[in-house]
Amino acid sequence: MNAKNPNKHITELIKSAKQQFHNFSDAETQEVFLTIKEAKTRGLLRKQPPDRCLNQYINAANYLLRTYSTDEFATALTQNIDYLYAYIALVATNSIVTTA
Structure with missing residues (x-):
């Protein structure tokens, strides 16, 4: 499998997110x-359970790393x-690799 162009994939994700979540923000994305x-x-990105000392987005990223390639991942x-x-x-x- 060839790695998908990350910039194109990100653009597609943002477009889809704006359609799905009407309050999706470019500033928040940045x-x-x-x-x-x-x-x-x-070194805070690990497949670890939520830690109340970490930012909500770091906890979300760790959850995604932990559940990558599962149904829970897609649902989240x-x-x-x-x-x-x-x-x-x-x-x-480049913490998660997308494939074509």
Whole structure:
């Protein structure tokens, strides 16, 4: 399988998110990206349970990493906007690889 162009995939995700969640924000997308990028640099992205000392988006990202390739993962992306923001940031930081 070939890796999908992450920028194209991110653009598709954002377009889909705006259709699904009418309150989806480009500014929030950028803020979450910066948070996840910093968390990755500090080693805070792990397949660990929620930690009340961590930001909600870091906890969401860790949940997605923990449930990647499961039905729970897909469900989270369609039901909770926080998980969608975190997923876009994980793709943008190459923490989750998407395939064609």
